[in-house]
Amino acid sequence: MASVAPNDLSSLWMPFTDNRYFKANPRLMVAAQDMHYTTAVGRRVLDGTAGLWCVNAGHGREPIVKAIQQQAAVLDYAPTFQLGHxxxxxxxxxxxxxxxEGLDRIFFTNSGSESVDTALKIALAYWRAKGQGQRIRLIGRERGYHGTGFGGISVGGIVTNRRTFGTGLPGTDHLPHTHDPARNAFSKGQPAHGADFADRLEAMIALHGPDTIAAVIIEPVAGSTGVLVPPVGYLERLRAITAHHGILLIFDEVITGFGRIGAATAAERFGVTPDIICLAKGLTNAAVPMGAVAAARHVYDAIVDAPGDVPGIELFHGY
Structure with missing residues (x-):
């Protein structure tokens, strides 16, 4: 394959990249098929991480390519506010x-970051619709990654993503992560120890008061700072604590959704059902930018059918 390279690399500002180094030492992918990329000099490279955990079905799938081509020829874009397709x-x-079961109300977005910010907004809107607008605290987890929107970096636990941009959303707190090599070294499958890490949520609830906390958000399997499988009983314990105190539980399944861990969702795989699930990546096999939020029926109904509201837009949010 002939070498393909732009004459000028200076105009593009690349995300999460040492731009100065890259411009001096560019690494360019020009094609992909099945499980391999092709570089600008014709070298085939195994795509061991499926893009960024998003090309779940492999590259260059003909049915996906045809569907995109056909739809672009029929309707490329129409406003999504007050109109639909x-x-x-x-x-x-x-x-x-x-x-x-029960998470059957879907809100579409353009990315995983937007799905997370949408889920956080839905959680806040839910409590306001229920007459509990004082519930504004959001709890994430250390080492957690929830995209790069201001909501996502606030509840996320990757400190380098936060330092540059100030304090983020007020009222956020973080559970401890579950990485515990002292007790779980050489574990196979779910680690036997670590369900007790979920009990730290009770201490946070005692500190802040349950009536101030809107939601807890975690990745059921952490992905961006090491693939951390949840300890046995950990997710179940989080679900029990949040349910007992009436706190919404959000699973960020942008990575784990659509078969990544052997089921449609990690919620299904581990048998723990949250109130809201964030989706993206495998939703479109990364062929077009798209995400989604799956909300429980009771969450949707509380916002859309809030008593006493003036008829009109129920959730002032969208893309």
């Missing part, structure tokens, strides 16, 4: 059909 409703029904 039949396929969007069909897709929402199909996504709802593979979510855990």
């Amino acid at each position: 039949p396929l969007a409703f069909q897709l929402a029904s199909r996504v709802a059909g593979i979510m855990p």
Whole structure:
């Protein structure tokens, strides 16, 4: 394959990249098929991480390519506020059909970062609709990654993503991470020790008061700072604590969704159902930018059917 390289690399500002080094030592991918990339000098490279855990079905899938081409020829874009397309409703029904039972209200976004910020906004809107607008605290987890929106970096636990941008959202707190090599070295499958890390949530609830906390958000399997499988009983314990105190539980399944760990969702794989699930990546096999939030029926109904509200837009949010 002939070498393909732009004449000038200076215009593009690349994300999460040492730009000065890259411009001096560019690494360019020009094609992909199945499980391999092709570089600008014709070298085949195994895509061992499926892009960034997003090309779940492999590269260059002909049915996906044809679907994108066909839709662009019929309708490339129309406003999504107060207008719709039949396929969007069909897709929402199909996504709802593979979510855990009851999580059948789907809000589409353009990325995983937007899905996280959407889920956090839905949680805050839910409590306001329930007449508990004082519930504004959001709890994430150390080492957690929830994208790069201001909401996501606030509840996220990767400190380098936060230092440059100030304090982030007020009222956030963080559970301890579950990485415990002292007790779980050489574990196979779910670590036997660590369910007790979930009990730190009780201390946070005692500190802040349960009536101030809107939601807890975690990745069921942490991905960006090491693939950390949840300890046996950990997710179940988090679900029990949040349910007891009436706190919404959000699973960020942007990575784990759509078969990444052997089921449609990690919630299904581990048998623990949250109130809200964040999705992206495998939703479109990374062929087009798209994410989604799956919300429980009771969350949707509380916001859309809030008593006493003036008829009109129920959630002032969208992309």
